[in-house]
Amino acid sequence: MVFEGVCNTGLSLGSTSINNPENDHFHESHNHHHQHKINKLSSLKFDHVFPSLTLGLSSEHKHRAPEEIVVSKIHGEIESIVLYRQGSSRSTVSSYSNSSVKRERDNLSAEEVERVSSKVSDDQDQDEEGSARKKLRLTKEQSTILEDSFKEHTTLNPKQKQALAKQLNLRPRQVEVWFQNRRARTKLKQTEVECEELKKCYKTLTDENRRLQKELQELKVVKITAPVYMQMPAATLTMCPSCERIGDGSGENSSKSPFSIGAKPHFYNPFTHPSAAC
DNA sequence: TTCATATTTCACTTTACCTCA
């Protein structure tokens, strides 16, 4: 049905959850549940792997650079534990920027970017204590690679995430956040497109409805002023022998229904009969 | 089967940064 094909935009309420089918035995903690997770991680028993391992994590302040723990676990065994610290020039080369840096960056080589980044990071080290969080700005190169990756797959499995993070010199969490936001942007755009389609559909149906109302009014007037058969030449009228209804014997409709009146049915159900535009 | 816990994703929100009037 055309209405479904074009007007069914797929808009629906409710959320969907996409599970990653390639989910393996790799686990990573999240910043956004950081305090939460740290508490949980602190209670994890790593003793069988690292008998004397202790996680010396400070409690997180909301506006303080959070640490991140990445626990790689392959086939049930902990392979590595990586501690990241956002905002530290030693832990990440990624590109924090201030306004001047951003303007410069787009025209810089990777090497230069790194230099600028470390400059910024060094600046940040000075006010690391108690400073507000700084926002990462991705370089053009990083964005391009992420976009390319997104074209291939809109979700990442942990291995892909890890590899991409390594390639881009970002933390896995940052790659993950980028994909989350990218998916959200895609969805928003799609919703906007669907909204426009629905608006068009609505307009078409409104026009159709107006036209049909007008036609109905005209038919009512005709019915009041004279019976239909009175307006037709007598020669074109035939009488149904069984029900004694009158119809015109001419035209294409006569073959289908010799007793029908009018050339075509004008009353559409938009949900079963597509309107012109939908 | 039920329950607790861990992980991932989503929707929504906050916040830093950028652009422009």
Added chain:
DNA sequence: CATGAGGTAAAGTGAAATATG
């Protein structure tokens, strides 16, 4: 040049779904 408004994107938060033991 300074500044405030508005937009955008990175990151934070809580909840739901799902997997696992």
